[in-house]
Amino acid sequence: MGVYEQLVRTLVGFIRVVETSLSRDIVEALKSVATLEEGMAKEIALAMLRNIETAERLNIPVCQDTGIPMFFVELGLKSPFAGNIGSALVVAVETATREIPLRPNAVNPFTNANSGNNIGRFVPWISYDVVGDSEVIDVWLYVAGGGSSYAGEARVLNPVGWEKQLIDFVVSKATRYGVNACPPLLVGIGIGPTVEIAAMLSKKALLRTVGTRHEDRRVAELEEEIKHRLNSLGLGPQGLRGRVFVLDVFIEYAYRHPATYAVAVSFGCWVHRKGLLRLYPDLSYEIPTHGIGRRSL
């Protein structure tokens, strides 16, 4: 196997891990939901755990909506793969769609035609952050499903009184559309000078580990407050009433413009498929989100 082919195979394996199993923090969080809930909510949480176990055992996608793959690449420019990781990711998505298989989800917005292979204009979505002096490439994969993506929104708030506006915005979005986004949910909130910066940060916030708070104490307190507000609604798993409507709330921010307070909210469903692949120059890799230690193909 040539080096490029080996790179593609490594990426296909990574996509398979993310689509057929959940990260350790999410599995632990769902186990605690099963402990906390009673009655119907508990039954649903137990069905979720059975579903995860079945998918892992049979090596099949945890959810039939295998989403639109979004890659967030932290690109070490000294990596030997810095030049071709992008094309390798596209080939890997096409291969994974055929082999796992994944559901073809890439649809032309004007003709409704499904490309059949999850490849289309700007799909898979790949964004890069350059890490100049590193030999390592970190590839984050987030699988954006339809139900959770449907509930997302970005808008610009008035800087005066932003905090109440932000909480009202998130709570009303979550109560109106959250039930359809497959709760218990992950909630990502982005703040910044413009809507697209806020939106991108809200998605990146969803990659955080459940239970970890923002390093800035004020941000951490707001995360806790919104989480408490959303869980005290009593909506619970799938909106059938219960204690846990959200598994966690994460905020990420950029400095804003004096005149604007742009915010965005992105939701993740309970089948929260995220993963980190750390790729070393010798093509060894690890997937720490899923407890997979350093190894080679």
Add this chain to the structure above:
Amino acid sequence: MSRAYRVRSPIATSLDYLEVGDVVYLSGIVVTARDQVHRKIVLENTQPPIDLKNLALWHAGPIMVKRGNEWVAVSIGSTTSTRMEPVEADFIAKTGVRMVIGKGFMGDRTAEACRKHGCVVAMFPGGLGALGAGAVRKVLAVYWLEELGMPEAMWVLEVENLGPLIVTIDTRGRNLKNDIDRALAPSNALR
């Protein structure tokens, strides 16, 4: 506490014994239809390729693979039913389906159609694609695959003990969503 029932499709008898909150395990014939099939049948008045009378409908977009001459369900679960709310009442009236399976809740128009036509709406919780595939015994047919693509095509399935399906609208038109909204109203003023 909710009660559990086994239901067989085609549904030959009345479903009046089911109440919201009851749990159903379904065996027999289930047909998938989501946005585009609803558009064709309701908005464009296209004749369904098979008679849907007394069958169960599932808002679902599966992953299927073809092994030899047979399609096999790899993963299948519910999609958001709310998207179909504007057209579901007409779909029920036109086709005579007796059970609508999906995720989330449906609204007043669908509830009224259920009351009129002896239909129920039931939730197969979202995200249970691996469990859903385990309930599929056989893929009997597929229609409109070329035109609509895999998720949107109409798949005809034989299932065994598909569930848990939680009844959210019963044949009296009672909607579990309204019960929950009322119960949570004081703590949920923004809704």
